[in-house]
Amino acid sequence: xxxxxxxxxxxxxxxxxxxxxxxxxxxxxxxxxxxxxxxxxxxxxxxxxxxxxxxxxxxxxxxxxxxxxxxxxxxxxxxxxxxxxxxxxxxxxxxxxxxxxxxxxxxxxxxxxxxxxxxxxxxxxxxxxxxxxxxxxxxxxxxxxxxxxxxxxxxxxxxxxxxxxxxxxxxxxxxxxxxxxxxxxxxxxxxxxxxxxxxxxxxxxxxxxxxxxxxxxxxxxxxxxxxxxxxxxxxxxxxxxxxxxxxxxxxxxxxxxxxxxxxxxxxxxxxxxxxxxxxxxxxxxxxxxxxxxxxxxxxxxxxxxxxxxxxxxxxxxxxxxxxxxxxxxxxxxxxxxxxxxxxxxxxxxxxxxxxxxxxxxxxxxxxxxxxxxxxxxxxxxxxxxxxxxxxxxxxxxxxxxxxxxxxxxxxxxxxxxxxxxxxxxxxxxxxxxxxxxxxxxxx
Numbered sequence: 001x002x003x004x005x006x007x008x009x010x011x012x013x014x015x016x017x018x019x020x021x022x023x024x025x026x027x028x029x030x031x032x033x034x035x036x037x038x039x040x041x042x043x044x045x046x047x048x049x050x051x052x053x054x055x056x057x058x059x060x061x062x063x064x065x066x067x068x069x070x071x072x073x074x075x076x077x078x079x080x081x082x083x084x085x086x087x088x089x090x091x092x093x094x095x096x097x098x099x100x101x102x103x104x105x106x107x108x109x110x111x112x113x114x115x116x117x118x119x120x121x122x123x124x125x126x127x128x129x130x131x132x133x134x135x136x137x138x139x140x141x142x143x144x145x146x147x148x149x150x151x152x153x154x155x156x157x158x159x160x161x162x163x164x165x166x167x168x169x170x171x172x173x174x175x176x177x178x179x180x181x182x183x184x185x186x187x188x189x190x191x192x193x194x195x196x197x198x199x200x201x202x203x204x205x206x207x208x209x210x211x212x213x214x215x216x217x218x219x220x221x222x223x224x225x226x227x228x229x230x231x232x233x234x235x236x237x238x239x240x241x242x243x244x245x246x247x248x249x250x251x252x253x254x255x256x257x258x259x260x261x262x263x264x265x266x267x268x269x270x271x272x273x274x275x276x277x278x279x280x281x282x283x284x285x286x287x288x289x290x291x292x293x294x295x296x297x298x299x300x301x302x303x304x305x306x307x308x309x310x311x312x313x314x315x316x317x318x319x320x321x322x323x324x325x326x327x328x329x330x331x332x333x334x335x336x337x338x339x340x341x342x343x344x345x346x347x348x349x350x351x352x353x354x355x356x357x358x359x360x361x362x363x364x365x366x367x368x369x370x371x372x373x374x375x376x377x378x379x380x381x382x383x384x385x386x387x388x389x390x391x392x393x394x395x396x397x398x399x400x401x402x403x404x405x406x407x408x409x410x411x412x413x414x415x416x417x418x419x420x421x422x423x424x425x426x427x428x429x430x431x432x433x434x435x436x437x438x439x440x441x442x443x
Contacts, residue, residue: 003099006106007086013113014120027150027173031118035126036155038112042133043156046076049250050156052144052185053164053198055316056243059235059282060164060198061143063247066276067269068139069093071261076132076140078153080121083280083310083415084422090128094276097131105130121145125152139259147174149187160253161188161217163208164198164246167315168341178203186211194218194253198246222249232271237283237309239319244270281310281414283320286421303401308417309408312336314344317408325350329403331395332356335388335413336371337364345409346371346378353406354398355382358391360412388416 001009036043051061058079065077075093082088087096105127106113113123125145132140139159144151147170148163166182174184182204189195189211197208200221212219227248233240247270251261273279286306311317324330330353336342337360349355357372359365366374368384368391375382385391395405407417 001103001107003103006103009106010120010123014118014123027147029150029152029155031116031122032125032152032155034116035109035112035118035122036129038109039126039130042129045133046137046140048076048140048142048156048158049160049162049254050142050144050153050158050188051162051164052148052151052188053162054167054169054181054185055311055313055319056164056198056239056246057143057162058310059240059279060162060243060246060250061141062277062279063233063235063243063270063273064162064250065091065141066273067247067251067261067266068141068259069276070269070272071259071265073138073259074136076128076135076137077277078125078128078132078140079143080124080145081411081415083411084418086124088278089124090131091278092132092135092137094278096278097127101131102127119152122152144185144188146170147184147187149184151188154188157190158188158193159257159259160250161190161193161195162198162246162250163188163195164243165315166199166201166204167313169313169315170339172339179207182207183211189215189217191215192217194220194256196246196249196253197221198242199223218253220249220253222246225249227252229266229270231267234270234272234274235279235282236285237320237323239323240283280418281308281411283323284308303403304396304399305404306396306421307404307406308414309406310411310414311408312340312410314341314348317345317348320408321348321350324353324406327404327406329400330354331399331403331405332382333358333388333391333395333405333407333413333417334371334375334409335359335368335391336366336409337362337412338366339364340410342366342371343374343378346375346380349378349380351379351381353380355380356385356391356395357382358385358388358413360388360410360416362412365410365412388413389420392417392420 051057065075068075077091080089090097142153163185166178174181195217222245227245229244309320332353333356335358357368359368372384
């Protein structure tokens, strides 16, 4: 099979959460343990850090991986979902798993996959563990997919467990209160394995303290430490300061266990986290020339700033909404999926921005028209667009000098927007090359 056909096979043959939602969720370990046994238990062949949480676990995982990589280790990184390329989920020292390895894995284990019938996420987790074991990584940073206690990744025994924070999300699976959700996240805490909790909360701290006591695990609440980082971090946004404190606490735990991680590695890892790991979509700022859909060079201008962020629930949006409210000339391309707290999110957003409501190409997306009506009810002003592509182009076209276009509300919106923006840059570069050639011909 070609790589494209291999990925299509996985989408067609296995339930995919980001496409079908609830129907794709398969809690428990039966499938994973059957897959691991058939593959000689690769999850036992490498050391790791396990990261859970409602929000910030992706940023935290990437920062941890970047610091460990800067310390000289060979580092695996498993995260989800991907934004553009499936292989973003599985990296070693920032390099995505090769296409040929994805093909090889699926071809080799196709009959096993059809017998076990795992979910898309379970298969991807098995692929990641197999690749990390084959490549003999020194350590892997493993991000939980959903929850923790029954998540497919929870068959590992890490060096340190990390839980970033607790918010109301995926309540249909994890519970309807913060303590219930915290109990599911706390399920990643293993016997004798230290745990870092990113944020202390009066409703959930007792849950974590009790679980740590049951497992004889050292526990640290990162926001109660004196870990204040004054250096540069490539991940922007005020909310990243909480994630950085969590990372520093986790690094401290690893250092106590004998991992050699110098201060220089910490500063270099944080300063270059996106470059080292390939991370996108966390208050990602893009500045450059943008086409307004006309051919003359005069149709390009360099004064539009674009910001992308994958925060997709009220807890996540609260982390960046204060930053948004400081921006003048703000245009917001926004779309959400139906299993999120849509009304609560819309109520949080700034009222003085212009909105371009859209829907990503997933069955879970709220329709742009429905989102527009809900936005109007929340006091927002804007228009509906049938696709992310059309919304992004409209926002850029209408942007005045000095305006900012923010794109968010969903991983899928940000992922599709990145494709649009990359295509825009390619088209622009071709035009600039063409113009330069014409000028050279005349001279």
